[in-house]
Amino acid sequence: MDVFTAMADPVRRAVLFLLRSGPKRVVDLTAELTDDVAAAGGISRPAVSRHLRVLGQAGLVTAEDRGRERHYRLTPDGLLPVRAFIAALTADPPIAAHLLDGLELEVRRTVREHRAGVHTTAHAQEDTA
Template identity: 55%
Template sequence: MDAFAAIADPVRRSLLERLASGPARVVDLAAEHPISRPAISKHLRLLVEAGLVAADQHGRERHYRLVRAGLAPVRSWTDALVRTAPPIPASALDGLDLEVRRTSRDRRGTPTPRTHEETA
């Protein structure tokens, strides 16, 4: 499971938020959540597999900790999407008015992209 699917579950996000304040054991996390310990254990296994969490073994105890670097794929992807705002300097639009009018009925498959409104 990748990081995107990992953070899709509210329980797992809650676990990550908890681990952000310091490592914890499975029993600790289970005590702080309304679901059973095996359920927590399974979520943690997915989070480890996704690279968002790591575990340190101390005798019979296992201390899970947050691996912030695992969020890098999510951050870079969202950043890339948000940053694709069309640059298009106003100078490039000079004298385009007549051209747009001529082709307004031809290019059906590729409608003119919005450059204002909710494109922000």
């Protein structure tokens, strides 16, 4: 599953935030999520398990069996596509600023020459050559 699709659901994002503090069991996550969404009627353990399965398929969480219990933990490397996307959005433009400054100067010079009639004379000379 795609990381962005998995993170699109607000409950799954809440699960990821809860797992930041360390591994948790489904019952612990359910209790914490129910406190957060009490006004909406809470959330069931099977629903939390389904969300964890989706997050696991996306590579965002891993499960570790400890005796009869299963503990889920956040997988930071699963967030690499999100980090790369954000880095690409916030990166410097692909054209260096000093090159854009040079382009701005050239545009101003061309506009100034065009207003003065120099630009049309230059084109007339090129056409006769």
